[in-house]
């Protein structure tokens with residue numbers, strides 16, 4: 021990891037830890053950073069570097085090297101009383117694919133983007149993946165490349181097609197919640213002490229995603245990362261449930277493969293989803309950080325590319 025992450029990441033981790041402490045943070049509160057944790061800074065004389073005002077705001081100078089990382093990560097750090105957050109990510113090729121047709125996806129994006137993905141996991145209470153990703157990748161979904169806690173792993177396996185031999189069900193590296201459609205019986209050969217079970221209602225043959233988010237929040241999981249694959253992220257997007265989306269584009273062409281975002285198309289371009297983006301360079305990749313709740317016109321945000329690493 022480069023200096024920028026080494027300098028900014030401890031501060032970002034401290035903000036995440038303050039959020040997880042579960043205390044309500046008053047608007048207007050000022051905080052300093054002692055190198056490990058945030059400390060209240062009652063006045064500006066105490067040299068605060070963060071202010072809470074319906075979200076975290078940086079008081080660092082724009083010239084401070086940490087600022088670009090704070091710009092990228094602070095919007096993801098939902099403290100009480102701010103509402104919980106659903107973040108989605110995908111790494112895709114220039115032509116919009118997230119894996120080859122055979123399901124090979126290691127790795128679509130470069131090493132810097134993979135570190136960034138591990139940072140996103142470390143800032144999230146849980147990470148959701150579809151059964152297709154667990155079948156194809158056998159992912160661990162841990163934060164092994166960065167300093168930070170592993171999120172709870174949530175696997176959408178509505179028909180229970182995945183065998184217990186998949187790592188998330190047996191490695192014990194983090195809690196795993198298996199989500200199946202209500203009414204699908206759990207056969208004894210799929211029972212495991214390592215796996216928590218959750219049944220969710222279906223709507224039109226699909227999992228009721230608002231009901232799923234309600235279940236996760238009732239378990240204290242407030243920052244939710246939808247990590248893939250394309251079918252799963254698209255289902256959340258089509259249901260209007262994504263607050264923030266990180267799409268990383270790697271400059272190569274897959275040709276034909278597993279698609280990223282696919283949602284019902286609007287007839288007119290002006291009716292398409294067009295969130296205002298911030299744009300960052302992650303190694304040789306480009307990250308589009310899209311605020312899906314903003315009512316600003318996409319053109320109103322200067323698409324300045326800032327290099328993180």
Ligand SMILES: NC(=O)c1ccc[n+]([C@@H]2O[C@H](COP(=O)([O-])OP(=O)(O)OC[C@H]3O[C@@H](n4cnc5c(N)ncnc54)[C@H](OP(=O)(O)O)[C@@H]3O)[C@@H](O)[C@H]2O)c1
Pocket residue numbers: 109110111112118119120122123124125128149150151152153154156157176177178179180181225226227228229247248249250251252253255278279
């Ligand atoms: N580049 C990246 O960022 C990235 C990230 C993750 C994965 N990948 C790659 O993407 C591929 C897998 O992606 P994918 O799009 O094919 O599949 P996926 O999204 O991983 O999984 C889709 C499956 O998950 C279940 N599911 C998801 N949402 C559901 C809902 N709302 N209701 C009911 N079931 C739901 C369904 O399981 P059933 O089929 O059992 O009904 C569905 O077919 C793999 O090749 C993987 O390597 C790439």
